[in-house]
Amino acid sequence: MTAHVRLLLAPFDPARETSEFTLRYPEAGGVVSFLGQVRAGGGCEALELSHYEPLTLPGMEGLAASALTRWQLDGLLIIHRAGVMLPGEPIVLVAAAARHRRDAFAAADFAMDHLKSESWFWKREKAGGQWRWIEPREEDRQDLSRWA
Amino acid sequence: MTAHVRLLLAPFDPARETSEFTLRYPEAGGVVSFLGQVRAGGGCEALELSHYEPLTLPGMEGLAASALTRWQLDGLLIIHRAGVMLPGEPIVLVAAAARHRRDAFAAADFAMDHLKSESWFWKREKAGGQWRWIEPREEDRQDLSRWA
Amino acid sequence: MIKLVFLGRLVDLAGGGEIDIAIAGPTPLEDLLLGLPAPLAEPLADPRVKLALNGRLVPRESLVVEAGDELAFLPPVSGG
């Protein structure tokens, strides 16, 4: 029952991270992972995530701790990028290892809903050469209410 | 919107499969994957899955097709092992790539519930040197009823 | 001859995954089972055991097999 939480300023390899994570938990029956990447082909030229050092990583650690108390997990991995990312680059990776797959699915889903709507990241997107801030979405608040 | 469905008789590398799958879908915002592996440490020495050629792979293909009609997916990957597996070896990998992560989560969850309870595999487990057939579980039927 | 295929725990009862048996013309399922040893025939008659004839699922009712057929006996699949 361990959380591995990292905030990275440079690209990472989700396949390597997931497989290293999985190797730590041979007693887990299942591992659910979510990989979020910068969408290619939608006109987005780059995505920039800024964070606030004193809050962002501690907030992610708090989220991981709360998922670990809520479900029966062997381990939970949360990796989030900050900085400028290009289309196709990974933004976020969440992986949950559990004896029962239902716990792993729920924990990964929960972590993503909270990362997307509650964690301390501000995003702007470059399209047509112009940077544009991304506003909060009503959809994200609805996602959160699933776990209330 | 493509299904990639395979039934394998030899070990596979889930990290490589997931990353090859992800690379095919750069326009997907998210990829959810589930990896099921033979649990280590629970006394299980080996797991054997047998299948019936004319039914097992076609059944998995039908399941993938049904997930593709049910959710908005860019792609769906289902890889299932048959044969003898040792603790720590992958049994099943499901990955769903979608524009919206909710679709990817639901499709992977749906595929796993149906693979576990409805697909044409018979399992036996070796413990203490003895092979023992694994019976159907009530829990699996309950899992299925989530999607009715 | 027809080929009987057994899956799951039925393999242990049948002593193998496949048996070829001789039949004299079209044979109803009930008659086929009568020709098998009781410790095998009984579990095969369990309605929870599904049947596939030549690779397709078929209902038990009024099933008749013919020479050259492959009949598979599929017990409930194992859980997760």
Add this chain to the structure above:
Amino acid sequence: MIKLVFLGRLVDLAGGGEIDIAIAGPTPLEDLLLGLPAPLAEPLADPRVKLALNGRLVPRESLVVEAGDELAFLPPVSGG
């Protein structure tokens, strides 16, 4: 001196992520904002903008800053 930190779209309005400003002793938030240009002060007064004082979230009400403090203005985080 205190350090003001801006996040998200506030960076554009402030012309940068950080500003050091001089204060004469303990200063209430309202007075601090009065000393800033209106196009920046107004959005900072929006109650949806959360505040962190020296790395901890604090309520707006009766907030007083002192020399050496770091005060961050955190607009609503972006969606998914």
